[in-house]
Amino acid sequence: MADALLSIVLDRLASLIQQQIHQEVSLVVGVETEIQSLTDTLQVVRAVVADAEKRQVKEELVKVWLQRLKDIAYQMDDVLDEWSTSLLKSQIERAESPSMSKKKVSSCIPSPCICFKRVAGRRDIALKIKDIKQEVDDIANQSNRFNFTSRFSNEEPQRLITISAVDISEVCGRDKDRDTILRQLLGESCEQNLGPYIISLVGLGGVGKTTLAQLAFNHDEVKAHFDKRIWVCVSDPFVPIRILRAILEALQGQSSDLHDPEALQQKIQESIDGKKFLLVLDDVWNEDYQLWEQLKNCLKCGGGGSRILVTTRNESVARMMMSTYVHPLGSLSLDQSRALFSQIAFLRKGAEKAEELKEIGEKIADKCKGLPLAVKALGSLMQSKNNKQDWENVLNSEMWELDVFEKKLSPALLLSYYDLPPPLKQCFSYCAVFPKDHTVQIDHLIKLWMAQSYLDSKSDREMETIGREYFENLAARSFFQDFEKDKEGNIVSCKMHDIVHDFAQFLTNNECLIVEDDCENLKTNLSRQKSRHATVIVHGSTRSSFSVNNARNLHTLLVVSNGYRIDSFPLDSFQQFKYLRAMDLRGNVSIEELPREVGEFIHLRYLNLSYCTRLNTLPETISELCNLQTLDVRSCGGLTKLPQGIGSLINLRHLEAQDCPNLRGLPKGVGRLTSLRTLSGFIVGGENGSDVCKIEEMRGLKELRELEITALSKVEDAGEAEKAGLKHNKQLYGLTLHFRLRSSQPVEMKEVAEALQPHPDLKSLRIVCYQVEEWPRWMMEPSLPQLTQLCLSVCSKCRCLPPLGELPLLEILEIGSMKQVKYVGGEFLGSSSKIAFPRLKHLSFAAMSEWENWEVKEEKGRKVMPCLLSLKIKHSPNLTAVPDLHHQLSFYLTLSFLAFSSVLTFFFSLVIFI
Incomplete structure (x- = not known):
């Protein structure tokens, strides 16, 4: 992780030196020499970091030295980002002022006051760099006492090897x-006079307890057997009120604002009274019977046959809970471990290569001690290695001798982690900021990585593309699991195994903090000077009375509500977070306005x-955040306008403003946001026409990938619509055209739609909301040959559907609310075409209130x-009539059955709700 931080700092130093030369801006006389010396020293230190990171596990002094190095690396990154921002603001001011000279920036300062402020700012940066240089020299001198092994190289980092992620849903063996x-779970229960029927799954971390519990929880017979099924991830600490709230939410299918234990218990009892329920308590650590008793007492009123299934690493927990049945889950046998390892490691390897590596592979599998998580991690690691020497290096690694990991972490994770390139190490360890069992949205994760500058922005490829590649590599190495995919097969969310999460927290030490607003140590935790990333878990309307004093070094602040509405979260101390790179306050209904000080978060x-x-x-003041990449104000129902100076956010890549009913338009200047990749909620028109962005400003946004345009009914004519230039935007792959209802002439709407091809x-x-009987010509012709997804909704005047069967790549088609069809x-x-809908996989119709007949005439x-x-x-x-598609599909299914009999049930589902 320290290696990745130093890599970021060195790249930024080199970039800033070039930028300074290009803009002809200097700091303070003599600082250039300091910077060159600092760069040289950092290169030397970086050469020994890899050895230090391995030795820190056994040598406490090395761990302390590394922590000191990481602290100074964070400080350097902050100072260099401040310097970069200063140069960027100078560039913006020069571009926005026609009267400015195109010579030196220093000659472009409009007033002596601003000139003095800027010179003072540069001097302040220069002094900070000098102080950091002295600290780095001291760290470099201190490293000599450890006799680190140097691994210095000028070679470019190797491109990531793509390997296949194996998502094994069932536990092998x-x-x-x-x-x-x-x-x-399904057997007849005895009389439950002494309490609920409790089954405990006990085993080592990574042995497969949670996966086995999931398998049982989602079994078809279990679903049919129980009236209510509830899953709660407990982890540590065991907080009864939090668990009660989670149970109630699962029972009601919605969030609850209750925070009184008595009220929660009463609601739970009302929901399960006389009903047969299954409650899974995953990852229980608590051994305090009094805490367990608070939870158990409210579960006694369930119906006969109710069950509680507990997973725990500690047998004493099962005894404390007075389990009716305890099932020890042992390790996999040698044969099972070897089979699982081979299934993953030898994927896409030829028979000859597999035979060559078979014996070494069996020995590596044996070292995993029968833990499925370790076997999968090592199998994924070896999948990318074809050289026999590489396999022997893993087999003989000293990591297997580390006793410190026997109880908490697996050496397999360390081996897999140290094989990662530095940027991926940084990206993985950052995931410690998420709570255990948290569902991680991949798009959100990639944007957070971008905010921390973990993704290589110098590359010609998109940062978002690089982030997706990084995630897929980490997923392929079994650092993530429980994948959820969209209909196209892309992973949209995932989770981390608790063992992997523990490992990430070990790597970050005290840098990533997860705190709850009802924990007594919240104030203490957030006051740690070493904390760089913090997640605050807020429970509904509980008033957060904590202080964030001294949490001045935070780079990330995430507020997680776990589905609850956040009624109160303090903003009065936010001006202290001057180093924040990412701030997520979603769902906070108490916020009516942001403090002006947010503009100081440069x-x-x-x-x-x-x-x-x-x-x-x-x-x-938000317009002063020239580094801002993502601004998300979706579903802010009270929002009436965005800052008029939004055009100054030249680095903005994602502006999401959909579902804001009171937002009447976007400000002028959006067309200057040439870095935009996502623009959702672009609202045409507005009450103050002179102050809002016109649709023609779309023409300048050449990098857009996703665009949503709403209120298209306000476009004056086809000429105005044509100025958007959509048909020339080759980068655009996702488009939403929302016309909204209106009383104007339908002819105009059709012409506008034609112009938006x-x-x-x-x-x-x-x-x-396309309110015309006839579709635009480009919908009636196969003019979108690359289209894979199409949704037509609330087009209530259309009497027929366009010839969509001619779209050659269409896979997903959704049609809804067409009451004239x-x-x-x-x-x-x-x-x-000879094949209608040749690639279509998923077809859905909804709310077709007048639809009477669907006919497919057979043609030879x-x-x-x-x-x-x-x-x-x-x-x-x-x-009343549906075509005989099933007969046609039967032949396809028969062929599928011959090749894939074990997964036949997933190939076709016909669901009709009348």
Whole structure:
């Protein structure tokens, strides 16, 4: 991790020196020499960091030395970012002032006052660099006493090797364990006079307890057997009120603002009274019977046959809970470990190579001591290695001799971690900022990595693309699990195993903190000077009375509500967070306005205010955040306007402002945001026409990947719409056109739609509230050959569907709320191709209130929807005829059955709700 930090600092130093030369701006006389000396020293220190990171596990003094190095690296990064921001602001001022000279920046200062302030600022930066240089020299001298092994190299970092992520949903070799647990869950229960029937799964961390519990929890017989199923991740500390609240939320299917234990227990008892329930308490550590008793007493009123399934690493926990049945989950056998390892490690390796490495692989698998998590981690690591010497190096690594990890962490994780390139080490360890069992949204994670400058922005590739590649590499090495995918197979969210989370926290030491607002030590934790990233878990309307004094070094502040509405969170101390790179306050309904001081957060790159429903305005000072990359104000119902100076945010890449009903338009200047990749909620028109952005400003946004335009009904004419230049934007792959309802002439709307024809490379399209009988010409012709997803919604005047069957790559089609459509026939399939809908996998219709007939006429030699996997029809009460697609699909399913009999049930689902 220290290596990655130093890499960021060195890259930034080199970039700033070049930028300073280009802009002809200097700091203070003599500082250039200090900077060159600092760079040389950092290069020398970095050469020994890899050895230091391995030795810190056994040598406490080395660990202290590394921590000191990381602290100074963070300080350097802050100072260099301050310097970079100063140069960037000078560049912006020069570009915005036509009267400025294009010579030296120093000659462009508009007033002596600003000139003095800027010179003073540069001097302050220069003095900080000198102080840091002295500290780094001391750290370098101190390193000599440890006799570190140097591994200095001028070679460019190796490009990441792509390996395949193996997402094994079932625990290998656990058939008997699964059957035993199912018998305990489904069997007849005895009289429960002494309390609920408790089953405890006991085993080492990483042995597969949670996965086995998930397997049982989601089993079809279990789903049918119990009236209520509840899953709660407990972890440490055991806080009864938090667990009670989680149980109630699972029972009600929504968040609860109750915080009184008695009220919570009463609501739970009302929900389970007389009903047969299954409660899973995952990862229990607490051995205090009094705390457990508070929870147990409110569960006694459940119906006969109710069960509580507990997973724990400690057998004494099972005894304390007075378990009815304790199931010890042992390690995998040698044969099972070897089989699982081979399944992953030899994937895509030829038979000859697998035979060559088989014996070494078996020995590596044996060292994992039968822990599935360790086997998967090592198997994933070896999947990318074909050299026999590399395999022997892993087998003979000294990491296997580290006793410190026997109880808490696996050497397999260390081996896999140290094999990562420095940027991936940094990205992985950052994930310690998320709470245990937290569902991590991949898009959110990548934007947080971007905010911390962990992704290489010098590359020609998009930072977002690099972030996705980094995540997929970490996932392939088993650092993540429980993947959720979209219909296209892309991972959208995941979790971390608690053992992996413990490992990440070990790596970050005290840098990443997770604190709860009802924990007594909150104030103490947030006051630690070493903390760089903090997550505050807020429980509903509990008033957060803590202070954030001295938490001045935070780079990340995430406020997690776990689905609850945050009624109170203090903003009065936020001006202290001057080094923040990422701030996430989503769901805080107490915020009506942000303090003006937010404009002083010059390092801020990620600001999430989504679902802050009372937020009515943003301060103009936000326009001073020239480093800001992401501004998220989705679903801020009270928001009426954005800062007029938003055009100054030249580094903004993602502006998300959809579902803000009181927002009447975006300010002028959005067209200057040429770095934008995402623009959702672009609102056409507005009450103050002179102050809002016109649709023609879209023309300058050449880097847009995703765009949502709303209130298109306010576009004056087709000429204005054509100025958006959508058909020339080759980068755009996702587009939403939302017309909104209006009383104007439908002819105008059709002409506007014609003028908004997208580029042929578009991949995803949504059309909403299109109120014309005829579709635009580009919808009636196969003019979008790359389209894979299409949604047509609330197009209530359209009487027929366009010939979508001719789209060659379309995989997902959603059609809804078309109340004029009564018949779907050949026009839907098109006529020019031999296969209608050749790639379509998922088709859904919803709220087709007048739809009566769906007919597919058979034509010799023509296929219809040969790849269809799911068909859903909802709320279409008048539909009386459905084509015989099942017969056609049967042949496809028969072929699938021959090749994939074990997964047949996932190939086709027909769901009709009338």
